[in-house]
Amino acid sequence: xxxxxxxxxxxxxxxxxxxxxxxxxxxxxxxxxxxxxxxxxxxxxxxxxxxxxxxxxxxxxxxxxxxxxxxxxxxxxxxxxxxxxxxxxxxxxxxxxxxxxxxxxxxxxxxxxxxxxxxxxxxxxxxxxxxxxxxxxxxxxxxxxxxxxxxxxxxxxxxxxxxxxxxxxxxxxxxxxxxxxxxxxxxxxxxxxxxxxxxxxxxxxxxxxxxxxxxxxxxxxxxxxxxxxxxxxxxxxxxxxxxxxxxxxxxxxxxxxxxxxxxxxxxxxxxxxxxxxxxxxxxxxxxxxxxxxxxxxxxxxxxxxxxxxxxxxxxxxxxxxxxxxxxxxxxxxxxxxxxxxxxxxxxxxxxxxxxxxxxxxxxxxxxxxxxxxxxxxxxx
Amino acid sequence: xxxxxxxxxxxxxxxxxxxxxxxxxxxxxxxxxxxxxxxxxxxxxxxxxxxxxxxxxxxxxxxxxxxxxxxxxxxxxxxxxxxxxxxxxxxxxxxxxxxxxxxxxxxxxxxxxxxxxxxxxxxxxxxxxxxxxxxxxxxxxxxxxxxxxxxxxxxxxxxxxxxxxxxxxxxxxxxxxxxxxxxxxxxxxxxxxxxxxxxxxxxxxxxxxxxxxxxxxxxxxxxxxxxxxxxxxxxxxxxxxxxxxxxxxxxxxxxxxxxxxxxxxxxxxxxxxxxxxxxxxxxxxxxxxxxxxxxxxxxxxxxxxxxxxxxxxxxxxxxxxxxxxxxxxxxxxxxxxxxxxxxxxxxxxxxxxxxxxx
Numbered sequence: 172x173x174x175x176x177x178x179x180x181x182x183x184x185x186x187x188x189x190x191x192x193x194x195x196x197x198x199x200x201x202x203x204x205x206x207x208x209x210x211x212x213x214x215x216x217x218x219x220x221x222x223x224x225x226x227x228x229x230x231x232x233x234x235x236x237x238x239x240x241x242x243x244x245x246x247x248x249x250x251x252x253x254x255x256x257x258x259x260x261x262x263x264x265x266x267x268x269x270x271x272x273x274x275x276x277x278x279x280x281x282x283x284x285x286x287x288x289x290x291x292x293x294x295x296x297x298x299x300x301x302x303x304x305x306x307x308x309x310x311x312x313x314x315x316x317x318x319x320x321x322x323x324x325x326x327x328x329x330x331x332x333x334x335x336x337x338x339x340x341x342x343x344x345x346x347x348x349x350x351x352x353x354x355x356x357x358x359x360x361x362x363x364x365x366x367x368x369x370x371x372x373x374x375x376x377x378x379x380x381x382x383x384x385x386x387x388x389x390x391x392x393x394x395x396x397x398x399x400x401x402x403x404x405x406x407x408x409x410x411x412x413x414x415x416x417x418x419x420x421x422x423x424x425x426x427x428x429x430x431x432x433x434x435x436x437x438x439x440x441x442x443x444x445x446x447x448x449x450x451x452x453x454x455x456x457x458x459x460x461x462x463x464x465x466x467x468x469x470x471x472x473x474x475x476x477x478x479x480x481x482x483x484x485x486x487x488x489x490x491x492x493x494x495x496x497x498x499x500x501x502x503x504x505x506x507x508x509x510x511x512x513x514x515x516x517x518x519x520x521x522x523x524x525x526x527x528x529x530x531x532x533x534x535x536x537x538x539x540x541x542x543x544x545x546x547x548x549x550x551x
Numbered sequence: 552x553x554x555x556x557x558x559x560x561x562x563x564x565x566x567x568x569x570x571x572x573x574x575x576x577x578x579x580x581x582x583x584x585x586x587x588x589x590x591x592x593x594x595x596x597x598x599x600x601x602x603x604x605x606x607x608x609x610x611x612x613x614x615x616x617x618x619x620x621x622x623x624x625x626x627x628x629x630x631x632x633x634x635x636x637x638x639x640x641x642x643x644x645x646x647x648x649x650x651x652x653x654x655x656x657x658x659x660x661x662x663x664x665x666x667x668x669x670x671x672x673x674x675x676x677x678x679x680x681x682x683x684x685x686x687x688x689x690x691x692x693x694x695x696x697x698x699x700x701x702x703x704x705x706x707x708x709x710x711x712x713x714x715x716x717x718x719x720x721x722x723x724x725x726x727x728x729x730x731x732x733x734x735x736x737x738x739x740x741x742x743x744x745x746x747x748x749x750x751x752x753x754x755x756x757x758x759x760x761x762x763x764x765x766x767x768x769x770x771x772x773x774x775x776x777x778x779x780x781x782x783x784x785x786x787x788x789x790x791x792x793x794x795x796x797x798x799x800x801x802x803x804x805x806x807x808x809x810x811x812x813x814x815x816x817x818x819x820x821x822x823x824x825x826x827x828x829x830x831x832x833x834x835x836x837x838x839x840x841x842x843x844x845x846x847x848x849x850x851x852x853x854x855x856x857x858x859x860x861x862x863x864x865x866x867x868x869x870x871x872x873x874x875x876x877x878x879x880x881x882x883x884x885x886x887x888x889x890x891x892x893x894x895x896x897x898x899x900x901x902x903x904x905x906x907x908x909x
Contacts, residue, residue, distance in 0.1 A: 180749040182555020196768065200716045207709045207716045233583055233718065236739070236762035262739040262756045269759040272600075272622070359557050366557035367717075367766035368583060389586075389612050390858050397849050399612045399858045402619050405586035409717030411768065487753055496756040498740050 177532050179484040179523050184359055185366050187527075188419065192366060195414035202410070209388065212413035217371070219420055220355075224345050226373045228380035231408035232387045235334035235356025235370040236263040241406060242352045242372060243271045243302070245382035246328050252301040254330070257287035257313075258492050258512035260306045264332060265499045268304070275502050276300070277494045279509040283450075285465075285519075286313035288511070289321055296325050306332035309465040309488075309521065310434060312341045312458040315349035334370070337363045338427040339460030346460055347373040352383070357416065360525075362430065362462055363423055367412045426526035430461035433524055433533050437464055440537040447544035449474070450518075463488070466540070467518040474543050475520055481539040485522050492516045554747075559738065561747045562767035566774045567721070570705075573777055574687075574695040576723040578730035581765035582737045585684040585706025585720035589617035591763065592722050593652070595732035596680050596701040598623050602651035606682075607637040607663075608852045608872035610656045614682050615853045618654070625862075626650065627854040629869040633811045635825075636663030639671050641869070652678045657686035657696050659823040659848070659881075660791070661813045665691050665699050672700075683723070687713045688784050688820035697723035702733075707773055710885070712787065712822045713780055715769040737763040784820050786886040790893050791821040794882060797897035803829045803904035805878060823848060827878035835880055837903045843896055846881040 185192060199212065213231050221229040232238045248254060250272035256264040258277040265275040278292040287305040303322050305313035315331070322329040331350025333339070339346035347353030352374035357365045372383050382401075385392055390403030434452075441451035448469035452459075468474045471487070478485050492512035494503035522536055554561045563581045570579040582588050598604065600622040606614050608627040615625040629641035635658040642653060653672055655663035672679045679700030683689070686696035687705055697703020702724030707715040722733050738745040738752075740760030745751035776783070795809035806827040813819050825848060828834055835845050852872040854864035866873065882896055 180555075184555070185557075196716070205709070208718055234762040234764075240761070262741070262760070263762065266740060266756075266759040266761065270620070270761065367768055368558045368762070368764050389616065397612070397847065398851055399616075399856045402616045402858045403612075404616075404620070405584040405613065405718065407584075407718055409766070409769075411716060412766075486750065490753055491755070498756045498758050498760075 176482040177484060177523050177528075177536060179486045179521070180360060181523070181525050181527070183527070184364065184525070188415070191418045192415055195418065196411045199409075199411040199414050207410050208407045210410045210413075212410045212417060213408045216413045216416050219417065220371060220373065224348055224373055226348055227375040227377050228373070230372040230380055230383045230387065231413070232370050232372060232383075233406040233408065234358065234368050235354045236267060237404065237406040238354035238370040238372045239263055239267040239304075239330065239332060240270055241383045241386050241404065242330050242354065242379075243267055243273070244386050244404070245379050246302065246330070246351070248273050248301050248328075251299060253297060253299045254302045254304050255292045255295050255300060256304045256493070257306055258494055258509035259285060259489060259515050260308055260332075260493060261334075261489075262493070262496065262498070264304060264306055265493050265502065269502075273301070275499065277503065277509060280511045280515060281314070282511040282514065284311045284314070285309065285515050286311055289314050289317040292318070293321055296327070300325070300327060302328035302330050304330040304332055306334070307336035307339060307346055307460055309335070309463045310452055310459055310461050312336055312339050312346055312460055315341055315344075319349060335361060335462040336460035337361065338423070339458065341458035348375065351376060352379055357412070362427060362460070363416070363419070365412050365416050365419065367409065369408050369412050427461065429526040430524060431459070433528060434461045434464050436533060437522070437537055440541060441466065444541065444544050449540070449544065461524065463521045464524040465519050465521045467515065468520050469518065471518055471520050474540070477543045478522070478539055481535075483522065483536050483539050485520050487520055489516055489519060556747060556749060556767065558766045559746055559764035560767045562770040562774065563765045564747050566770035566777070569774055569777050570721060573780065574698070574723055576695065576698055577725040578723070578727070580722040580730060580733045580737065581770060582720050582722060583763040583765060584718045585704050585708065586613040586617060587737070587761070587763040588704035588706070588720040588722040589613055589682060589684070590620045591733045591736045592680050592702050592704050592729070593617060593621035593623065594736060595722075595729045596652065596678055598652060601649065603647060603649045605637075605642045605645050605650060605653040606853070607656050608854045608869040609635055609849065609875050610658065610682065610853060611684070611849065612853065612856060612858075613684070614654065614656050615859065623651070624649075625853070625859070627864065627869060630871045630875065631664060632871060634661060635659060635875060636661070637668065638871070639664055639667030642668070643671055646675060650675065650677060652680055654680050654682050656682040657689055659685065659825045660808045660819050660821040661811075662686065662689050662691055662696060662817040664814050665817070666814065669699070684720070685711065685822045686820070687711070688780065690818045692816040695723070698725055701726055702729050707769065712784060712820060713773060713776055715772050717766065717769050719765050719769040719773065732758070736760040783886040787821045787884060788819070790884055790888055791824045793890060793893050794824055794897065797894070798826060798900060801901060801904055804900070805829065821884065823881045824884040825879050825881045827875065828880060829878070831878050831880050834900065834903050838896070838899055841899045843899055844883060848879055848881050850876055852876050
């Protein structure tokens with residue numbers, strides 16, 4: 172067992188790329204064109220991701236959250252409209268909809284995948300529904316084939332919150348390309364994280380991409396400065412970060428493979444623990460994205476304390492379902508319940524998963540989780 | 552940054568403390584852009600859906616779009632006869648029962664008429680919020696821009712007096728409640744501490760917020776430049792005075808920054824050296840041909856922007872704003888511009904107007 176602690180949020184994510192970061196800052200900062208935002212490097216990063224995904228377009232913006240807002244705005248979703256979103260996940264699923272003046276309608280999730288349940292979503296479709304916005308959660312992509320069918324049948328937009336899922340593939344189609352548009356987040360902890368805030372909108376709809384492009388820079392068309400065609404946003408991308416991401420693209424596939432290998436190892440070790448009240452995601456399989464490794468534990472807080480006592484930091488991302496957040500309570504119909512989301516909120520706990528986690532640490536983490544159940548056996 | 556949190560981290564916290572000290576603000580809240588700061592300021596100051604906010608018709612677009620994103624409706628007013636701030640009399644004419652706030656903008660080199668705006672606001676119970684995006688260093692009787700009402704927004708767009716190497720902004724306020732709401736809004740509406748605190752991402756969501764976190768890289772750059780901000784401002788003043796001395800009496804030049812004194816108690820900081828001229832577009836082309844870059848701040852007034860066509864304004868509604876849009880041109884101004892470069896700009900302008908048949 173290692174003596175030092177294993178952080179959940181590692182501080183040394185970019186240690187190996189320190190020189191590259193300094194170089195990116197220096198070159199972007201001293202470039203002759205003095206274009207620090209939305210310049211040639213950003214355009215190159217957009218082209219690289221577009222090509223890798225096989226998407227029609229990729230539009231860099233200031234964050235994954237902001238990307239969702241830009242997509243909703245580009246789809247002209249506004250007051251009076253409803254968007255069906257999962258009841259379990261990150262705040263932007265509801266707040267981006269509210270920021271457009273529209274109404275989030277919360278659908279329960281699948282108890283194992285933790286992603287929005289298509290059947291639950293379908294029941295909530297009304298004449299005011301304009302879009303479905305499923306999200307990929309932790310390491311599992313939402314059931315996009317069914318959401319695609321559902322959206323087509325009901326003539327709804329499909330907005331894919333793929334913020335956490337860069338690198339994921341389902342039935343041969345990459346995360347981000349199942350919806351009318353999808354997003355990636357590059358905040359440091361993500362699979363293609365960087366030392367700053369940024370995101371990307373990806374889409375196969377070139378007209379939609381053009382609207383997003385206009386919306387991200389104050390409604391300007393990129394030709395006539397200071398003429399604002401639409402009420403836009405400031406959601407742009409910094410050149411220094413684009414230069415750094417271009418450098419980091421080379422290692423992305425390796426880092427994704429490493430994450431998947433760690434996750435598979437965890438799942439193999441944890442498969443027998445379900446009897447003891449700890450449910451782990453399955454090893455491998457289609458439609459996986461290895462962003463965060465999350466267990467469902469009956470005795471969640473005790474497990475967290477046990478891990479901490481052995482130097483392993485864990486994190487509870489979503490201690491409450493979205494409709495239970497004070498900010499969104501007004502959008503939760505009185506008396507409505509989301510049993511699977513509430514259950515996931517009670518039990519979810521995430522353990523360290525990042526590419527530079529050593530084998531020894533991975534084993535130590537797995538051993539520690541397993542010993543929690545041994546301890547249970549001993550103490551009962 | 553070596554602490555390992557690269558946005559909304561320790562450097563941002565340190566920059567906020569430095570900025571609060573430099574401006575005298577009780578709270579400085581670092582965010583992703585000046586535009587975002589405006590939206591959060593309006594929301595944090597209590598704007599409700601459908602509220603009207605009076606803004607000048609002459610400004611950058613974010614002044615008005617921020618009102619829309621905060622759920623309100625922008626209502627335009629004309630600018631002063633001399634200078635480019637909102638005219639309190641025109642603002643008074645824009646009042647309706649739904650008016651809740653007034654947002655003066657401190658453009659280019661001086662504060663708006665804050666005494667006039669303040670008097671109007673007191674008379675009608677309006678909240679004053681400041682678009683101080685361009686106004687770092689500008690003070691009214693010693694009080695920094697952004698602290699003359701409920702709060703103000705700062706932009707650190709690279710060309711600003713205090714510029715980052717990417718997008719960044721901040722919100723200044725002396726009001727604890729406004730500051731707390733803004734801190735929540737910038738981080739997905741989450742309550743409690745999230746700055747420099749990773750586990751805070753799981754705090755309860757108490758408002759429908761956004762993601763407008765500042766990068767620590769930008770905070771580091773800004774913190775370094777904050778140390779030489781006074782010197783930068785002094786150099787800008789020197790260059791601006793140099794331009795003024797050469798251009799103030801030149802035929803064809805209608806107005807130079809130094810020709811209009813600040814409002815009583817107001818200090819000047821020249822962010823943009825903006826002159827108003829005849830044959831503006833021809834001058835811009837002439838300068839461009841001579842390798843001299845300019846900016847046209849702003850070619851189209853806000854009430855005539857395509858995105859506000861639905862509000863029903865027409866040409867002629869705000870003649871001073873419209874005249875400024877037709878005549879304004881900003882000359883190169885940054886601390887490392889040399890005297891010789893400034894002189895070359897003046898030579899080219901002089902050549903244009905003396906050679907040109909009038």
